[in-house]
Amino acid sequence: MRILILLTLAAGALAGLQTWRIGGLTDEADQAQRFIGTLSAGIESRDNAIHRLNNEAVTRERQEQSLRTQLSQAGQRARDREYKIQRLLNENQEMRDWYSARLPDGIGRMHARPAFASAADYLRWLSGGDELPDTGKFTRH
Template sequence: MQLLQNKLLPWLLLLFMAICFSFSYSHNQQLSIKYRQLEDDKQELIEIIDYKNNELLELGDQYHANEQKLIEQKNQLQAVDALNRQYQQQLEQLINENQQLLMWSDTDLPDVIKRLYTRPEIKGSEDYKNWMSSRNALLSPHE
């Protein structure tokens, strides 16, 4: 039995070591595969983070551009609002002026203006000459 043990024991040990080596090799292969997968995942995550970071930077730039446009539009709106107030004031002045003109047009013309309309009908240059000479005729030196 001793002999059997002496002959079998090295083979058993060798078999046990082969199994351990095989298990260790298989385990190392799995770890290597997992490590490569983790490295790939890590690289993919880095690329995703870079992509998202670039998107955030672009969004930040767009935000600042939109803020600038909003400020410009507010300034334009203020200018248009001031112009609108000015037009409204002019419109009110014209409405008031129109009412004053309507009231004035309902009144009688002054006598001086009425006399301008009391001239005879002039049909030619001779009529005009006679009318002009008969208006404010000067007294002759004898008179």
């Protein structure tokens, strides 16, 4: 009978020990789940940052291509303008004399470039070829 009581107590102690170990393992599993959740959130955040950076890189590439195109167009306009000036100078002596003459100070100030907000504004101004107003006509100033 004593052996039966000792075996029952030993079985109860063993069951209690196993219950305690299972409780500890459950806590460890909960901690592991929380850790996995934290890591998953970090990975998701990293993936979002990578996606955003890739989108920004694509946008910058498009902007760079646009700027390169504008630069190429500006260069072509400048070359066209120089060719036109050279052609006009080669056509007649009167034009060469006029071109080589120094402008009066007042006219030189009128040719000063205005401030530009962007490169596109400068290109429009440069390629516009606006002529000076006729000094024989009255203006509305």
